[in-house]
Amino acid sequence: MTDMSATNIVFLLFPGVTQLDFTAPAQALSRMPGAVVAGAASSLAPIATDSGFAIVPTHDFASAPQADILCVPGGHGVAEALGDAATIHFIARQAARAAWVTSVCTGAFLLGRAGLLAGKRATTHWAYTHLLPLVGAEHQPGRVVEDGQIVTSGGVTSGLDFALTLIARLKGAAVAQAIQLAIEYDPAPPFAGGHPDRAPDAVTTGLKQRVYDAAAARMEAALRGEGVIVLD
């Protein structure tokens, strides 16, 4: 990031991405002075998110600019993306020259598959933190975890806290505060239970039974599976 006046921010896009995982940081980072946002995917075909919408990539992997900040979101599509060589190679190639390599939610496992979390402290969505050792990472509790140039964050909505934290570091607190005020980020969640540490046990248990026990098992199978991608 030699020219601080322009900052290329590249978001990875893949089918089944969680729309808020990239939208929340994009909403904040795109307002950073000099920000240039790109969304890169394997082709320019629209990408179906998990929320009923489809996003048009701005670049394919070959044409994407080199990221100053690489952002890898998560989502239920991660388990499939872990097996896609083009996606993993793109992450590894971009990360090699990026100033900051970041993830939201289960995007951490894509960083991990690209070899970027070995020996690193990291976090991910609460339902998957026990799987971080499978990519060589040590789970550090926290909504935003920095280890050198690697910044990982917790589930979905944590991308906003990650982005504002990074903006404060890159451009100063005043810029980050102004962006936080511009997007009126003065949260008032209706319940206290946005994390299992604070949610009623019955809510956490029920949600795991309905969704996350199976989802984490799928992720574990993908992480342990055959066909580990050989990086260049």
Added chain:
Amino acid sequence: MTDMSATNIVFLLFPGVTQLDFTAPAQALSRMPGAVVAGAASSLAPIATDSGFAIVPTHDFASAPQADILCVPGGHGVAEALGDAATIHFIARQAARAAWVTSVCTGAFLLGRAGLLAGKRATTHWAYTHLLPLVGAEHQPGRVVEDGQIVTSGGVTSGLDFALTLIARLKGAAVAQAIQLAIEYDPAPPFAGGHPDRAPDAVTTGLKQRVYDAAAARMEAALRGEGVIVLD
């Protein structure tokens, strides 16, 4: 909303929409049991958001399903959308049969232009609340404001609080709590100043001078301007 097992949630899309304004509520509402999400625009051409991405509408105005929940996001494109008859007619037609008519951020003014806020208590992004009387509404402070079937919310990120509040009302607290936990909405903003009531005065003043004094003047001109759209 006669059949509670299926709920049509229709988001208005228009050029210059704030991506987080619709993504945050879509991320929560799409996980509500029975939710069917649509994104409706004047045509099926991709819509450029304010954040560097483009969204493909699922429907044009003619083909969109009747909403049970109509969601109108805001953004810097609202000032132009206020003058677009097809957009305002779509809102009015949908609202007439929707169970819930909602807005995030400056989307409130689109509801207002469609005649839906006359005599109502409402809110919008903090930089525009003084303009609510121009659409006949009374500003009520609050991140989420309900008045009958109309639910308006504050700037950008407030859409998450609005969506979880509405889910709790429609499907019960347990469902809303589970969705809040699934998206790990346990916010930890790096600064306290997400609203002018809590931000340092210098941050608020600087942001108004750089962005919102002019933006609010543009909105006011659009609201006072010629060519007020005649509803059917």
